Amino acid sequence: MKIWLYLHFPNLYLHSLFVPQQQLSQPQQQQQQQQQPLAILQQPAPGRQHYYVWQLNQAAARAGVEADMPLASALCFCPTLQTRLAEPHKNQQLLQQKAIWGYQFSARVSIDPPQGLWLEVSSMLSLFGGLEALCQRIRQAAQQQQWPLQLGLAHQPLIARILARQQLSDPRQYQPALLAASSQQLLQALTLEQLDFPAEQQLALQRLGIRHYAQLQTLPITRLSDRFEAALISHLLQLSGAQQPVLEWFQPPLTFSEEAHFIQEVEHINGLLFPLKRQLASLSIFLQQRQLAVSQLRLQLKHRQPADQVIADSDWLIRFARAESRQHELMTLLRYQLEKRRLTAPVRELTLSATHFVAQQQQQQDYWPQQAGGPQHGETLLNRLQARLQPQQLCRLSTSGDARPDFAWHSSDPLQPYPQNPSRLSATPQPLWLLPQPQPCAAPRNIISGPQRISSGWWQADDYQRRDYYQVRQQQQLLWVFRDEYKRWFIHGYFS
Numbered sequence: 001m002k003i004w005l006y007l008h009f010p011n012l013y014l015h016s017l018f019v020p021q022q023q024l025s026q027p028q029q030q031q032q033q034q035q036q037p038l039a040i041l042q043q044p045a046p047g048r049q050h051y052y053v054w055q056l057n058q059a060a061a062r063a064g065v066e067a068d069m070p071l072a073s074a075l076c077f078c079p080t081l082q083t084r085l086a087e088p089h090k091n092q093q094l095l096q097q098k099a100i101w102g103y104q105f106s107a108r109v110s111i112d113p114p115q116g117l118w119l120e121v122s123s124m125l126s127l128f129g130g131l132e133a134l135c136q137r138i139r140q141a142a143q144q145q146q147w148p149l150q151l152g153l154a155h156q157p158l159i160a161r162i163l164a165r166q167q168l169s170d171p172r173q174y175q176p177a178l179l180a181a182s183s184q185q186l187l188q189a190l191t192l193e194q195l196d197f198p199a200e201q202q203l204a205l206q207r208l209g210i211r212h213y214a215q216l217q218t219l220p221i222t223r224l225s226d227r228f229e230a231a232l233i234s235h236l237l238q239l240s241g242a243q244q245p246v247l248e249w250f251q252p253p254l255t256f257s258e259e260a261h262f263i264q265e266v267e268h269i270n271g272l273l274f275p276l277k278r279q280l281a282s283l284s285i286f287l288q289q290r291q292l293a294v295s296q297l298r299l300q301l302k303h304r305q306p307a308d309q310v311i312a313d314s315d316w317l318i319r320f321a322r323a324e325s326r327q328h329e330l331m332t333l334l335r336y337q338l339e340k341r342r343l344t345a346p347v348r349e350l351t352l353s354a355t356h357f358v359a360q361q362q363q364q365q366d367y368w369p370q371q372a373g374g375p376q377h378g379e380t381l382l383n384r385l386q387a388r389l390q391p392q393q394l395c396r397l398s399t400s401g402d403a404r405p406d407f408a409w410h411s412s413d414p415l416q417p418y419p420q421n422p423s424r425l426s427a428t429p430q431p432l433w434l435l436p437q438p439q440p441c442a443a444p445r446n447i448i449s450g451p452q453r454i455s456s457g458w459w460q461a462d463d464y465q466r467r468d469y470y471q472v473r474q475q476q477q478l479l480w481v482f483r484d485e486y487k488r489w490f491i492h493g494y495f496s
Helices: 026-035 058-062 071-077 088-102 122-128 131-144 157-165 176-187 199-206 230-240 269-290 327-339 374-388
Strands: 004-008 038-042 052-056 082-085 109-112 116-120 150-154 256-266 292-303 314-324 347-354 357-359 396-399 409-412 433-440 447-456 465-474 477-483 489-494
Touching: 004 131, 004 157, 038 058, 052 071, 082 256, 088 109, 088 116, 088 256, 088 269, 116 157, 122 131, 131 150, 150 157, 150 176, 157 176, 157 230, 199 230, 256 269, 269 292, 269 327, 269 347, 292 327, 314 327, 314 374, 327 374, 447 477
Parallel strands: 038 082
Antiparallel strands: 004 116, 004 150, 038 052, 109 116, 256 347, 292 314, 292 347, 292 357, 396 409, 433 489, 447 465, 465 477, 477 489
16 A cells, blocks of 8 residues: 655745845754744735735744735734735745655655645655654755655545644554554544635535534445535545545656745845755755756846846856766855856845756766876866866866977866876876976986987978987986987976
8 A cells, every 4th residue: 555745844935035144054044034024925816805914934923913814914913024925936836846855755756736745655665764764864854954844644645635734643653554543543633624625615514513524434425425516525535545636746857947035135145155055955966866967057146126227137157167966066166156256236036057967977087097086086176176266277288199398288178078098198207397498508417317219390390309308317406308419408397
């Protein structure tokens, strides 16, 4: 029998808003948000002419504001109440982001607007070590993101949702054999409203004197089907476990996009770091689920628009030298990049998106094969250098096909893949420090090795070189000198 886990995110829209306090930690951010009365308003429903309170924080509740209260009444109770108008499409986006997050715990996820998800977890118990271990892991992951979360477990999706919303739990629920009996016992004392019956169905049942679930169980379904519509009977069958609803499974998107909305406008770059940390955590999960890495990110900032001018929204495309998937490393790279940028106006919304991905196994490039730390250390260093410096300040030396020391190396784009087997022009050591122009010198006395004959450049009449190179020790310095075809001696470079 299938086991369903329902994730209920209370006040999902409200908790998606950020307070732009630069010096506060994540728990302090949430505490600061709770200290100022705030309410999310819904658009007027058909037949209503006023805005109504949909979600509110604790400060607004302490002032007397309640859900479904008209805005005018709410302002009478709390004149300092801050309000934000809910946008339905953004709430749907928030649920999709939670579904992507929940996809790491189950391959079958279904969205339940406006604030919930169903996860089919019976097939995941062996992987996570049982129901209790799975639920504990989900709670810890939500706590790390500072998301309020309520869980419900049952063999039936509707019952799991009811238990989650009412915050009902029983230790026996973590035992699959006792889950059905435990769930039914938890439902006994619930009212029709708590059982998610629509208002018209509640009224119809109350006319029969039914107000609790225990009373519903005394009525035969066959007798009720003659008096009530099919929707109410279907609801009763789902509560009893005799009928399963048809759920639409969530399909993860092929691109990533996540928005952050600010209660107050952000005026400094540092104010963007807190929401970016949460967004990058979601992106890292997205990448790990698909074994991908990201090579560039797009930051879109919506600015405040003054009445006397039009300010274009910022659209920053940030590229990485090598694709990355780790949250902490992405955060480091973005912090370096943001240090070089300035806000043109206060920011109201921030969107982080990614559309260019590469497979993680394609990152195994060898930059410094002999260096401790391996290829991953080289990739991290290259990414950080690229983020801290200007594009023209970072390049890579590559070998060319010319044997002449002055032309044996050239600079190349660091974003290009490094060759798996770079060619070596000479088996004998050559110094990296070459003089701009060879300097004449006397015939050396202390020759360590040589000669090394280099004869190249015949295609250039004015730079044809035929030289014999030697390693020479002069006091404590190791020199690289050559003798040309006219028997003259020159210093060309220094060994470290």
